[in-house]
Amino acid sequence: xxxxxxxxxxxxxxxxxxxxxxxxxxxxxxSRDAAKAAxxxxxxxxxxxxxxxxxxxxxxxxxxAVLFDSAAPIVSRFGDALAGKIIVDITNPFNAxxxxxxxxxxxxxxxxxxxxxxxxxxVVKAFNTVxxxxxxxxQTLDVFxxxxxxxxxxxxxxxxxxxxxxxxxxxxxKMAHWLEGAGLVLMGxxxxxxxxxxxxxxxxxxxx
Amino acid sequence: xxxxxxxxxxxxxxxxxxxxxxxxxxxxxxSRDAAKAAxxxxxxxxxxxxxxxxxxxxxxxxxxAVLFDSAAPIVSRFGDALAGKIIVDITNPFNAxxxxxxxxxxxxxxxxxxxxxxxxxxVVKAFNTVxxxxxxxxQTLDVFxxxxxxxxxxxxxxxxxxxxxxxxxxxxxKMAHWLEGAGLVLMGxxxxxxxxxxxxxxxxxxxx
Numbered sequence: 074x075x076x077x078x079x080x081x082x083x084x085x086x087x088x089x090x091x092x093x094x095x096x097x098x099x100x101x102x103x104s105r106d107a108a109k110a111a112x113x114x115x116x117x118x119x120x121x122x123x124x125x126x127x128x129x130x131x132x133x134x135x136x137x138a139v140l141f142d143s144a145a146p147i148v149s150r151f152g153d154a155l156a157g158k159i160i161v162d163i164t165n166p167f168n169a170x171x172x173x174x175x176x177x178x179x180x181x182x183x184x185x186x187x188x189x190x191x192x193x194x195x196v197v198k199a200f201n202t203v204x205x206x207x208x209x210x211x212q213t214l215d216v217f218x219x220x221x222x223x224x225x226x227x228x229x230x231x232x233x234x235x236x237x238x239x240x241x242x243x244x245x246x247k248m249a250h251w252l253e254g255a256g257l258v259l260m261g262x263x264x265x266x267x268x269x270x271x272x273x274x275x276x277x278x279x280x281x
Numbered sequence: 282x283x284x285x286x287x288x289x290x291x292x293x294x295x296x297x298x299x300x301x302x303x304x305x306x307x308x309x310x311x312s313r314d315a316a317k318a319a320x321x322x323x324x325x326x327x328x329x330x331x332x333x334x335x336x337x338x339x340x341x342x343x344x345x346a347v348l349f350d351s352a353a354p355i356v357s358r359f360g361d362a363l364a365g366k367i368i369v370d371i372t373n374p375f376n377a378x379x380x381x382x383x384x385x386x387x388x389x390x391x392x393x394x395x396x397x398x399x400x401x402x403x404v405v406k407a408f409n410t411v412x413x414x415x416x417x418x419x420q421t422l423d424v425f426x427x428x429x430x431x432x433x434x435x436x437x438x439x440x441x442x443x444x445x446x447x448x449x450x451x452x453x454x455k456m457a458h459w460l461e462g463a464g465l466v467l468m469g470x471x472x473x474x475x476x477x478x479x480x481x482x483x484x485x486x487x488x489x
Contacts, residue, residue, distance in 0.1 A: 172452060172453070172455070172456070173455070178386030178387065179386065207487045210487055210489075212487055214485075214487070217466065217470070217474075219469070240474070241470050241474035241475070242469070242470070242473035242474040243466050243469030243470055243473060243474060244380060244469040244472065244473050245380070247380070247381070248380070248465070248466070248469050250462070251462040251463070251465045251466050251469075252466065254458070254459040254462040254463065255459070255462070255463055255466050257456070257459045258425065258451050258456070258459050258460065258463050259484070261427070261450070261451030261452040261456050261459075262425070262449050262450070262451055262484050264452065265450035265451060265452050266425075266448070266449035266450040266451060266484070267449070267484065267486070271486060271487050271488055271489055272484050272485065272486055272487060273484065273485045273487050274482070274483075274484055275482075275483060275484070275485055276467070276470050276474070276475065276480050276481065276482055276483070277422075277480065277481045277483055278475070278479060278480055279415050279418055279420055279422070279479050279480060279481050280479055281418070281479055
């Protein structure tokens with residue numbers, strides 16, 4: 074069981090929050106709009122609490138379920154309130170037409186979040202390759218993740234398992250760039266290959 | 282049934298060639314080393330022919346099964362011999378440690394191949410997200426592909442199906458950059474997430 078705080082109150086916050094509650098994790102919702110946080114917390118179940126914008130989150134894992142261009146600024150805004158936390162960046166920096174990334178090629182949102190975070194916070198990229206509405210279907214999906222801190226990744230991996238999902242470590246935080254690109258590949262398949270968005274990216278074992 | 286030429290005589294040439302023969306396609310092998318081409322053609326079966334290095338390939342689809350840094354130079358070397366062909370770039374421009382790409386961020390091997398190719402040739406990126414030894418197991422795998430020409434993509438898609446594989450269109454040729462990145466994600470999962478290379482990247486339908 075993990076104690077998590079979700080910053081955000083949109084679709085991904087709801088989808089991850091619902092699975093986290095089902096998985097017996099302790100869940101706190103934090104939103105710039107306190108009424109939205111309260112509404113989502115209420116919808117998720119009676120054990121779910123709300124936190125205060127800019128104050129220290131209650132959770133050990135803090136999930137940034139916000140628009141990509143708010144992610145690093147929000148982490149800066151929280152500042153030392155995030156000291157010692159594991160920060161999970163789930164964002165997709167899609168450009169306006171979702172066929173390219175709106176972030177320089179030599180970085181990623183996750184790496185920018187790491188620059189903005191307190192020195193002892195650990196950043197993990199995860200969940201950006203799953204669509205929120207697909208997550209809500211409650212099936213076992215693959216969740217790719219990347220990060221530089223082994224312990225933080227182990228904690229996030231265990232949390233992902235508690236959601237009934239399959240964690241897949243892809244390496245260090247610089248792989249976040251390619252996970253953000255994998256989000257584009259998933260979008261491309263949805264548009265061109267599958268013709269719909271009821272799909273998930275994953276890895277299959279093909280035994281010898 | 283498609284007529285294909287494979288430039289190359291390594292693992293991927295053998296894996297794709299074997300499936301192509303099984304799928305009743307006409308297969309030609311072209312290698313800088315004529316003896317290697319003859320050996321692979323012989324191993325693939327008696328209908329398989331060899332072509333001449335630098336001359337017009339017999340196949341409508343020409344598969345570049347070479348190292349990534351040879352791809353564009355070889356296409357330049359063949360020059361007008363590739364006029365009107367569909368060129369399939371399957372390469373992965375991994376850096377020496379296979380945790381980044383050894384090609385500038387604003388392009389891809391496939392786009393460099395397109396620049397080197399005759400004006401009326403069509404370039405499609407495909408097969409770079411499958412491991413050759415996994416392909417040889419003969420299971421149904423997902424083959425992501427990208428390209429700018431609709432007809433060329435339809436032809437490649439049909440060819441992929443003839444191999445018993447599932448084609449997944451991800452969009453225009455500029456998506457080749459992100460497919461090359463998806464190759465890195467697959468490598469990352471093999472090393473860190475799965476702990477072995479007997480895996481395949483794919484997309485699952487998650488119906489409503």
